[in-house]
């Protein structure tokens with residue numbers, strides 16, 4: 407099976423390249439300079455030339471706050487780019503694996519009571535910010551393309567490559583004794599290594615449709631930070647604050663837990679979030695040493 411990874415220079419893209427190499431898979435890794443997915447001709451040329459069995463689309467516009475003022479750019483990558491890739495895959499017969507986000511859901515705190523086990527794959531989307539809307543448009547384009555697809559929603563992505571919450575907390579812990587972190591947004595992290603592994607399991611089981619991949623357990627960002635400091639042994643104090651005390655340009659979901667049960671029913675066991683974090687901390691130490 408030949409894989410083609412787009413957005414190979416990003417957090418998840420780099421993890422996928424690492425995973426594919428470790429497995430000894432045949433995989434082409436294309437960064438944004440090797441393939442700009444917003445260029446339809448380029449997309450068609452590359453897919454025809456490479457003739458992959460599976461395209462793993464890790465390319466995305468992910469600047470959540472900036473998207474509020476760069477709507478066109480966000481939609482160009484997250485909606486048009488996905489459409490071009492999906493259509494090219496449909497024509498060539500390749501399967502497309504595309505990543506989306508918890509941000510496609512409404513994210514209201516009241517949903518925590520309605521869906522205590524998290525949003526399931528079939529719940530209607532109603533994103534609260536431009537980034538979420540652009541990702542929802544990508545989902546719609548993918549599903550309407552006629553390509554064989556796996557649409558994988560992930561949340562709070564953290565891995566050894568690129569920047570993410572865990573790395574930011576570790577940096578802050580090296581600079582100060584107390585860190586303020588929001589304590590009124592509830593969700594669960596997806597660990598990049600785990601996402602690559604579980605995506606591959608879904609591919610190898612020849613599954614299609616929508617799946618959520620995140621960890622077991624609901625937490626707030628403050629809980630997450632505390633566990634990071636505990637794991638690292640920094641002794642850093644977490645000051646629990648509200649979202650109002652940390653205003654952002656784009657509205658963040660108060661609740662964005664993704665339900666993992668569909669994946670579990672497919673025989674793929676979700677990771678408990680603390681275990682995922684321990685694994686990531688080990689990977690980060692290896693990168694450091």
Ligand SMILES: NC(=O)c1ccc[n+]([C@@H]2O[C@H](COP(=O)([O-])OP(=O)(O)OC[C@H]3O[C@@H](n4cnc5c(N)ncnc54)[C@H](OP(=O)(O)O)[C@@H]3O)[C@@H](O)[C@H]2O)c1
Pocket residue numbers: 412413414415416417418419437438439441442443444464465466467468483487505506507508541560561562563564568
């Ligand atoms: N990060 C999270 O917390 C999170 C949460 C939920 C879901 N997700 C989803 O998970 C996926 C991976 O996210 P990530 O954190 O790995 O993102 P990332 O680190 O921002 O990587 C995205 C990659 O896409 C590339 N890219 C941007 N525009 C492109 C274009 N027009 N053509 C080709 N490549 C392009 C970027 O390249 P340049 O840097 O060169 O522009 C970058 O390497 C995305 O679909 C994202 O929406 C992420």
